[in-house]
Amino acid sequence: MKKLFVSFVLLAALCGASATVHAEEAAVAAEAVATVVEAAAAAAPVPDKGDTTWMMLSTLLVILMIVPGLSLFYGGLVRAKNMLSVLSQVFAIFALVSVLWVIYGYTLAFGDGGVLNGVIGDLSKLFLAGVTPDSTAATFTDGVVIPELTFVAFQLTFAAITTALIVGGFAERIKFSALLVFSALWFTFSYLPIAHMVWATGGYLFEMGALDFAGGTVVHINAGIAALVGAIVIGKRIGYGKEAMAPHNLPMTMIGASLLWVGWFGFNAGSNLEATGGAALALLNTIVATGAAALSWMYAEWLLRGKPSMLGIASGAVAGLVAVTPAAGLVGPMGAIVLGAIAGVVCLWAVSNLKKSLGYDDSLDVFGIHAVGGIIGAIGTGIFVSPALGGVGVDGYTMGGQVMTQATGVLVTVVWSGVVSFVLFKLIDVAMGLRVSEEAEREGLDTATHGERAYSL
Amino acid sequence: MKMVVAIIKPFKLDEVREALSAIGVQGITVTEVKGFGRQKGHTELYRGAEYVVDFLPKVKLEAAVQASLLDQVVEAIEKSARTGKIGDGKIFVHELEQVIRIRTGETGAEAL
DSSP states (O other), X not given: XXXXXXXXXXXXXXXXXXXXXXXXXXXXXXXXXXXXXXXXXXXXXXXOHHHHHHHHHHHHHHHHIXXXXXXXXXHHHSXXXXXXXXXXXXXXXXXXXXXXXXXXXXXXXXXXXXXXXXXXXXXXXXGGTTOOTTOEEEOSSTTOEEEHHHHHHHHHHHHHHXXXXXXGGGTTTBOHHHHHHHHHHHIIIIIHHHHHHHHSTTOHHHHHTOOOSSOIIIIIIHHHHXXXXXXXXXXXXXXXXXXXXXXXXXXXXXXXXXXXXXHHHHHHHHTTOSSSHHHHHHHHHXXXXXXXXXXXXXXXXXXXXXXOOHHHHHHHHHHHHHHHTTTTTTSOHHHHXXXXXXXXXXXXXXXXXXXXXXXXXXXXXXXXXXXXXXXXXXXXXXXXXXXXXXXXXXXXXXXXXXXXXXXXXXXXXXXXXXXXXXXXXXXXXXXXXXXOXXXXXXXXXXHHXXXXXXXXX | OEEEEEEXXXXXXXXXXXXXXXTTOOOOEEEEEEEOSSSOOEEEEETTEEEEEOOEEEEEEEXXXXXXXXXXXXXXXXXXXXXXXXXXXXXXXXXXXXXXOTTTOOBGGGGO
């Protein structure tokens, strides 16, 4: 109880401190923005209603991915005694990050950080200062804008799903209070800088020309590495490798995977920021790469293990979705199929062979699917963006150069997320403990932590 | 009176129930159980993790019958539950000391 209180105070302090320091600054900034908006009113481009509708719909689709989708995908994979703990974790993280995002996340991710702009934004839009229904955000086309509030909401969902994805690495043994503190800090020190570096004007990787259409590095590699570090620092589940830890409800996992797939159209095609042919390309790629990956995982498993499993088909689909994320609007449909097919087989290898040989307990294979699939996608984008291979091409493209740039993006993300996650997990472990007691772990987190059970007769 | 306990394959339950009704057994109690005998278990594979499942799902049925009916009951279960393959199950017969119908308080054979 005491520790729970401490974690709450920590959070409150984090928000409160920045509030007092920057309230004044924010007010001044708001005034400045208002003046600029007024002056430019005559020539300012007006958002298209179709684009606006598409972006709001995409935002809702990504929420569909998280709250029911990811929750059920993960929930079905744990044992029955931990079902509600996973559902609570994903739900609470979504709620937490959505609040933090509008308070200080958006401005740090997409603001102009001055001398630090290569790495992080500023606090000029703290508490969304100056962001009104009339303010606009740029898209990829000159002179085309969308309402800034739509952009804020859309990007909010990305921050939330990334932080929630990590849960799978240490499911069934993490202490809930420690997880909430970790989520707030990791969102601040890993998600925000990486998102800024990759997506914001002036960001280090953005300016370098690293391509990440919908978040292969920002979302999947970032979260996958954090999950791996978490799994290693927290340690294996009691009985791992000795007791059976079979998924308790694979139909739930199938429903979750399906909701992920549907929601991913908002994620990938929404990342086009406009309802155009580019969005259509991302949408089609998100279908065919996923299909190819589901098939390649299924056939590989059938060939190597004797049986094509439902879990294999669903896992392959998610691996394909991850791999096509950075590529969605940049490669052609045939390139997407190849990317997906490679991701299905390599991720199967990662969750069975690589995981076994390294001996870590990444409960729900966040590393094996999201980090490995994300790396395949990030590197593959550098190859299949080539016009010769059906991609849309980029200015001054050479395959070798682009692949090197992509690899730099991967490396920066892996190192950044790895170091930040390691430091945070260690600090929290010392401060409040990361793991539930052995007794609670054996009993199951549903009753031990949350005081309720998922299923009763 | 005798208590007949049989462990059978789950999909044979309906046939066994029909066979028992046909010879006048008034009621049975059924439980889903798991266990192992000579029949081997199977392996399950979830992504990379392989689990050997030793305990197979079976149905346990219990019927309290008059001693005079015992041979017919055993024969009915044997015939209806048999597939000839390993894992068909077993029948156990116990002595039954007393039976009481809760609603009326009747005892012994009256209560069956």
